[in-house]
Amino acid sequence: MKKVLFIALLGLILKSCTNTSEEKLPILGEREPIEKTVDGKVVIDTLYQSIPAFSYFNQDSILISDKDFDNKIYVSDFFFTSCNTICPIMHRNMLNVYNKYKGDSKVKFLSHTIDIKYDLPSRLKKYATKLGLEGNQWEFVHGSRDSIFNIAAKSYLVAAYEDNTDPQGLVHQGWFILVDTKKRIRGAYDGTKEDQVKQLMLDMDILLKEEFGDAK
Amino acid sequence: MRNSLIYTVLLALGIGVSVQSCQDENSLDYKRYYVNGKRIYEKSCQSCHGADGKGLGTLYPPLTDTTYLKLNKNQLSCIIRNGQQGEIKINNITYDEIMPGNETLADIDIAQVIVYITNSFGNKQGFYDTEAVTSDLKTCK
Numbered sequence: 001m002k003k004v005l006f007i008a009l010l011g012l013i014l015k016s017c018t019n020t021s022e023e024k025l026p027i028l029g030e031r032e033p034i035e036k037t038v039d040g041k042v043v044i045d046t047l048y049q050s051i052p053a054f055s056y057f058n059q060d061s062i063l064i065s066d067k068d069f070d071n072k073i074y075v076s077d078f079f080f081t082s083c084n085t086i087c088p089i090m091h092r093n094m095l096n097v098y099n100k101y102k103g104d105s106k107v108k109f110l111s112h113t114i115d116i117k118y119d120l121p122s123r124l125k126k127y128a129t130k131l132g133l134e135g136n137q138w139e140f141v142h143g144s145r146d147s148i149f150n151i152a153a154k155s156y157l158v159a160a161y162e163d164n165t166d167p168q169g170l171v172h173q174g175w176f177i178l179v180d181t182k183k184r185i186r187g188a189y190d191g192t193k194e195d196q197v198k199q200l201m202l203d204m205d206i207l208l209k210e211e212f213g214d215a216k
Numbered sequence: 217m218r219n220s221l222i223y224t225v226l227l228a229l230g231i232g233v234s235v236q237s238c239q240d241e242n243s244l245d246y247k248r249y250y251v252n253g254k255r256i257y258e259k260s261c262q263s264c265h266g267a268d269g270k271g272l273g274t275l276y277p278p279l280t281d282t283t284y285l286k287l288n289k290n291q292l293s294c295i296i297r298n299g300q301q302g303e304i305k306i307n308n309i310t311y312d313e314i315m316p317g318n319e320t321l322a323d324i325d326i327a328q329v330i331v332y333i334t335n336s337f338g339n340k341q342g343f344y345d346t347e348a349v350t351s352d353l354k355t356c357k
Contacts, residue, residue: 084316088264092272131273
């Protein structure tokens with residue numbers, strides 16, 4: 001009897017979980033309450049963590065900024081072109097995501113190199129071309145050491161750092177971070193795992209629906 | 217008459233069994249190399265060359281060019297051990313990234329991974345033993 005009850009409860013919990021996740025993705029990161037005045041009344045609202053303003057050079061040596069991601073959802077990651085451990089797996093998977101949304105002006109991709117010294121825009125261009133990419137729906141960006149490592153750790157919540165004990169001198173996690181049109185983090189997926197990348201694509205559809213209505 | 221029939225059957229059986237056991241010995245080695253090679257491939261090669269051996273764009277070449285693998289079979293050990301630099305043409309496409317070496321792989325590991333690669337992804341080139349790898353490695357530039 002107890003067992004039956006337990007299973008029934010579990011079923012209920014699972015069901016409610018899937019139901020909510022089908023409708024809306026969670027908003028991740030820190031949040032704080034703020035007071036604001038609406039129609040003369042003071043109300044409490046929530047301020048969510050969001051990606052701050054940034055500007056980097058992309059693979060075409062053009063200075064791009066957060067403005068280029070306004071009114072778009074985007075997927076962000078950290079990598080470097082000579083990385084031969086997790087990066088090829090990440091970008092093999094990211095390429096699948098890219099191909100699904102190729103040409104969709106509401107979706108962008110943003111890969112930050114953490115190899116500040118060698119991955120100059122010309123090298124990023126070569127890398128992008130060899131991946132078979134054209135245009136700038138998928139941006140590969142180069143920035144200063146501080147700006148890249150700071151935005152990784154503080155904004156996208158991805159660990160990336162230089163480490164002399166590593167054979168390649170650079171260590172980073174393989175997260176794909178899904179960001180909404182308000183620059184808030186709506187999902188984090190292990191870019192080396194195929195099932196998580198599939199989940200990312202499902203979640204992107206959910207997010208697109210939330211942000212832009214049914215039109216995909 | 218009856219006896220000779222029995223002898224013939226027994227003889228045939230005997231030959232059959234010994235041939236069979238020889239084949240088993242060879243195919244056992246092959247299987248062992250292939251299985252171990254797969255494990256090494258997954259750990260050291262798959263990230264760039266892919267689970268399906270198709271590589272990635274024109275960054276990392278595929279391992280599906282049977283002709284290249286056949287013509288350069290005695291070079292494979294050196295490439296796996298020491299890496300590869302400069303332009304190479306695979307399936308008529310030029311690749312020129314740097315492949316890192318695998319200095320920690322023993323000769324037998326290299327033989328096993330060669331057996332795996334040259335018998336996967338549409339390749340079917342049979343067994344390659346450790347001695348061949350050892351002698352190939354002496355010719356590395």
